Structures are given as structure tokens and as C-alpha cells.
Amino acid sequence: MRYFSTRGQAEPRDFGGVLLAGLAEDGGLFMPESWPERSAAEWRALRDLPYAELAAQVMHPFVGETISLDVLRGLCERAYAGFNHPARVPMVQLDSGLWVQELFHGPTLAFKDMALQLLGQLFEHVLTERNETVTIVGATSGDTGSAAIEACRDRSRIKIAILHPEGRTSEVQRRQMTTVDASNVFNIAVDGTFDDCQDMVKGLFADTAFRGDMKLTAVNSINWARIAAQIPYYVAAALAMGAPDREVAFAVPTGNFGNVLAAWAARRMGLPVSKLIIGSNRNDILTRFLAANDMTAKGVAPSLSPSMDIQVSSNFERLLFELVDRDPTVTAQLMQDFRKTGHMPVPDAAWKKATALFQGLALSDAETSAAIRQIHDTTGYLADPHSAIGIAAGQAAKLPAPAPVIAMATAHPAKFPDAVEAATGIRPSLPPHLAHLMTGEERLTRAPNDLASVESLIRAFVGRNDQL
């Protein structure tokens, strides 16, 4: 499988090349040259497989010649071995038409572990085969950072620098990053928002000399490998609900648009998905786009669901590329307009295509709190603020035909104990493996919202010990 940039000006690569490049040189995102479709019989053959086996089989067409199916199977087994639920991605029924798929049974209690535990294995394998090293740079609004650090800590071929917006994550999220004692991990607290951090990461990639010197790669969902590793759980959920012999709808709390993009990809591969329902907080650019083709970025506002405090949703570019019939020139122009003006004039035909499949609902903080309470009161299910937004969007969705709605539970409620307690009176506690978190020593370096300052911090970190 070969991959091309959404902006058409970067060198095509295979899966290994994409994994190690992260972002295309033209600023675009890598996309597979074609979608590996499956027949109904092929989907049925995946029913009842253990999760790691299913993940290997679903992902392998994207990985192609880079890694054999047998080796990928081993990497998936190792990636998911440490999850604390035998099903890895268990389904919980909330009412007659609504299910939740729990994606938070990995080591850092968020859906990011589903992809990042595997990316840790993939990096290790590909870097060892090629005898190479990398510096990972990532931006986090709270969950990607800890999941990436956990997956990459103490790996001798990797240095990892994670930028988070200071004061804008939950305390649990911050401590999950800053209490890790590993010499290859560097936490930078930026005086800005998640969008500033993400912009800075893209700026680091755009500095060709820095990119080359540091051998940069990415762990955010701008890296295609992240999306590929998020597709299998949609397949697992749909098969559990009777697909391919029954349509399903997914409800996904959305920020950087990576998670729901993976659902879109599963549908593009032939999984019968009737609707993709997205939930956002007051940072509602995506739901405004769906409602009125209003793709206008406003300032990022803090909310009860801090991981979704995002206005520039990177993976929207991948959907846009598909909506404009894979035209890289149109995609590049629209992305440039968005960057320059903060507004993207999406062509009407493309917007209509999006609204035929996607629906959206945005919740204020008060509505999020009410949703956590209502879900708990009516079903007994304790949802974190992000998952509650997805569930509420699923409950509110008007579907054209009856189909089970599967809402993605993206984080454990104990990651956001204050919000959950305020809504329900119940303070969820951390599992025993994280018991040390609130007392561990924190390590972080503060930085202004300035690319040159962050570059020199990362250079100094990478130079500090010369494993690279």
C-alpha cells in the first residue's frame, strides 16, 4: 500500500515511511492510495476473533509489505496484552437501541492507548529493522500525551517530547505525563491552548533543517498509523451488533477528528454504517460546519471535557480530501484559506456529502454535567465528560432507519473526577496501578508560545544524552 499527501506535493511512501515521517513535507496528511474493501463474507469471517487477531487482520492491508501478517499479529498481541479487560473493547448496553463501547481499558485509561500501545510496538519493530532512531514530537490536550509517553518510555531508539497547554488538562492527565521518570521523555508546558501546541508541532515539521536533524516523527492522529490502529475497534463493535447483516451507527465525542475519521474509514472499507454522529463541547467548529457549513475557528475555550478543547481539527483535512474527490490542489487551497483567514469556504457539494452521513450535537458545560447525571440516573452508567457528550449525541440523533447506536466511551471517569463528582456525587477512583499518581514527583519545563523557544528546548533535550 502506498500513501499520498492530501496536498499532493510530498514524496509517496509505504506504511513504514509514513509511520516514521508523521506529517507529509508539504504540510498535508498521508492517505492510502485506495481503500481495502471487504465483502460481507469477509467481514463475517472476522466475527468472534480475539481483539488482537482482529486488529492484525483489519490493519494488515494498510501495512502491506512493511510488516508480514504474522509479525503484525505478534505486535498486536503484545500491544493489547496489558489491557485490564479480557475483551479489550467491551460493549455495555445502555438501553434497547444504545450501546457503549469502552475504549479505556489500557494503561492510561483513554482510547488513545488503543492506537498508541500498538504504535509503540510498530516504532520499535520498524526502527530496529532499519537500525534508525527518531524524535517524536506530540501535542496533547491531555490524553494523547500520557498514552504516547507510556508506549514509548524507556525505548532506546526513541526520544519523545510532548507539548501540553499549561493549566488546561485535568490534574490526573497532567500527572500521568509529568510523573513518568524516564530519560527519553520530555514534557513541555506551553503558555497557550492545544491549538497553539498542535500548530507548534506542525511548525517543527515545517522547519526542514530541524526535522532532518531531529529525525522527527509524530504520535498525534496526523500520523496515519494512528488512524489505521483505530479502525479495528469500530469493526469489532459493528460485528458484535450483527454487521455486516445489520447497519449500525456510531456516536463519537470529537476534537481532532481522528477517532471518527477511523469510523469513516471502516465504513469506506465496506462496514455497513448508516450514520456518524459527532459530539462536541463549546468548541463546536465541527458541529457548526455540519449545521450551516460554517467552518470558522474561534478561540479555544476551556470546558469540562478538556481533551476536546480544540478548534483546528487536523483530521478534517483527510475527510475534506475525500469530499472534494481526492483533489489535492483544492484541498491545499482550502487548507491555506483556513490558515490565513480562520475560515474555510467548503464547496456546497462537499458540505452536502458530509451532512448526508454525519450529524452533530454540541453541549455546553451545563449540558455535559446534566448528561453525566441523566446517563447515570437512567442507566446506572458512570461516564466521563467526553464519553457523556458522545452518548448524549447518540441519544439525541434522529436516524433515518432503526439501527443500533454505538457510542464510544473514550476515557475512564477517574481521569475527570471533579466533573463526574459534581454531576453525580460519586468520586470515581483511580485503579491500583495509578495509585501513586497524586503524590509522584512532577517533571516539566515551561515554555512560551513561541516556536523558536520550543525548538531550542527540544534540541537541548535530544542533545542531553546521545542515544540518538
Ligand SMILES: Cc1ncc(COP(=O)(O)O)c(C=O)c1O
Ligand atoms: C477522552 C477523549 N475523548 C474524545 C477525544 C476526541 O477525539 P478526536 O481528537 O480523535 O476527535 C479526545 C481527544 O482526542 C479524548 O482524549
Ligand SMILES: N[C@@H](CCOP(=O)(O)O)C(=O)O
Ligand atoms: N484529545 C487529544 C488531542 C490530540 O488528538 P490526537 O488524536 O490527534 O492525538 C489529547 O488528548 O491529547
